Amino acid sequence: MTPRVRFAPSPTGYLHVGNARVALANALFASKHSGTFLLRLDDTDRARCRPEYEAAILEDLRWLGISWQEGPLHQRGRLERYAEAAERLKASGRLYPCWETEEELAFKRRERLRRGLAPIYDRAALALTEEQRARAMASGRRPHWRFRLSHGVSAWDDLVLGRRVVKLAALSDPVLVREDGTPLYTFASVVDDLELGITHVIRGEDHVTNTGVQRDILAALGGDPEAIRFAHLPLLVGADGEPLSKRLGSLSLRALRGDGIEAAALAAYLVRLGTAADIAPAGWEELVAGFDLAAFSRSPARFDPVQLLALNRRVLQALPFEAVRDRLPEGATEHFWNAVRGNLDLLSEARQWWEVVAGNIMPPPFEAEEDRAFLAAAAAALPQGAWDEETVAAWTRALTAATGRRGRALFRPLRLALTGEEHGPELKDLLPLMGRDRALLRLSLAAGDKA
């Protein structure tokens, strides 16, 4: 059986790292098993869904390297399917009309809590007689519709979490259809999963209770709940152990991309996080080959921006010029990229090094007389003609011979004067890029000469 999976974001906001991890798991699972990955947009909640979020979600998924074989499919375009399914549930008595107002329900919840009972729906509407129902229908007020849950439990072998049991009796009968006739996600999702032949539902652990309910709805619709396997990925938590909330704008894919995180680093990080695998750079094929739902730990995974940044650094180091050329400062060459790529946490830092080799940074004069004399000597000894690594090595050797300085005492003042930084790419790589005129000017200024 070839798997069919779906990723089903709601276009009510930007994708964040939690969604992205679920999307990646679905895409990699489908790839690994030569299955189909379907993109679905859960957009029945008109008040909260926005077209700009939808466009952003597609763009962010593509940026992350995810492509889909089917979709995007919109739930809003399938309202008739849900209405038809709802009619079937009404006919079998599993979907029943309710007329309670929000205030009534809130009051009932408070009363139950006061009496020490779980604040679940009391099924009062289910107890209405035919006559009472007919009267309510005739009153003109439209009902919302609840699904009568089965007795007992819903249990399944989760592909990540292992055996899971949801006690249906401990839950409220869920509302599946609103007063205005629109379906809720809980329901629409089951109809889709059933009709679209989904074989594996891979999603976040926050949906475990939903799964218990949705398997019950699925059976009521004539589906076989055992025909769909479920996998719930444990949630991501922050350094403090608190769940990463969707509201954390800084962890949206857009924000991370804006900060300069590479898609390949983020993908590798999210897929390996919470598994025993090494957090190391990995291309898509490698991620596919190594993907295994059973490898995810059952406990929450800690999302650590510092770890992500370290991985980003390693990913940048391995990127060839071609992969970054469009995102480098105008004029930057392959030579430049090869010189600086080992020194970047974020690609945006390349701009600063471009200023060093092609711009006009000016070092302040050095304080110590000794250093100034050394830098003046270094300026005077700068080789003429074209430069390469060897010219630079010959220059520093000559400086050692003339001044006795070597190692840090030699390189630190040169580096500071030439780049304005304590650390960075090798001087032998930077100097040929910077050229003689810039080097001469900076050394002279640092030596205290009025240029």
Ligand code: GLU
């Ligand atoms: N739209 C739901 C969400 O974003 C989909 C959950 C599911 O995969 O069924 O949470």
